Amino acid sequence: MSSDCGKVEADVEIKASAAKFHEMFTHKPHHISNVSNSNIQGCDLHEGDWGTVGSVVYWNYFHAKFAEELVEAIDAENNLITFKVIEGDLLEHYKSFKVTIQATPKGEGCNVHWTTEYEKHHDDIEDPHTLLQFAFEVSKDIDAHLTSTEGLRLNYMICD
Structure with missing residues (x-):
């Protein structure tokens, strides 16, 4: 890997199940702006169908302004999804930019x-470490939504 290429990684432990977290990014990414509105303003489908490889998703971030991403891979069994940025602000600094999100069951949660894998246009561009905080915040927001929803469903069942 040349000095212009790099990778940054982050782990976030959450209480929600791996499958439910994965489902948010594959089949319901347009809901993420509702649960993490301080980080993501919106998400629209530009081509294809939600939850399918080859679909093109348009994200409006507070962090990076906007990114149009190709769903490059989905592995439902391993709760993994990979997005490749094909247009947007990130490409002003990076020749290529890819984000992989994998949720692995751990105890009661995951x-x-x-x-993030990237290739910079030149060595003077910083590694995207600020995205790690962004990933942490979005993960925690989704977790809060998923666990509160599970709690509401459980209470509803008990009250019947």
Whole structure:
């Protein structure tokens, strides 16, 4: 790997199940702006269908302004999804940018592993370490939503 290429990674432990977290990014990413509105303003489908490889998803981030991403891989069995940035602000600094999110069951919840792989236009560009805090915040927001929803469903069942 040349000095212009790199990888940054982050792990976030959450209480929600790996499958439910994975489902948010594969089949319901348009809901993430509702649960993490301090980080993501919106998410729209530009091509294809939610939850399918080859779909093009348009994200409006507070962090990076916007990114249009190709869903490059989905592995439901391993709760993994990979997005490749094909347009947007990140490409002003990086020749290529890819984000992989994998949720692995751990105890009652799961561990969410974020990996960003990138190639910079030149050595003077900083590694995208600020994205690690962004990944942490989005993961925790989704976790809070998923666990509060599970709690509401459980209470509803008990009250019947």
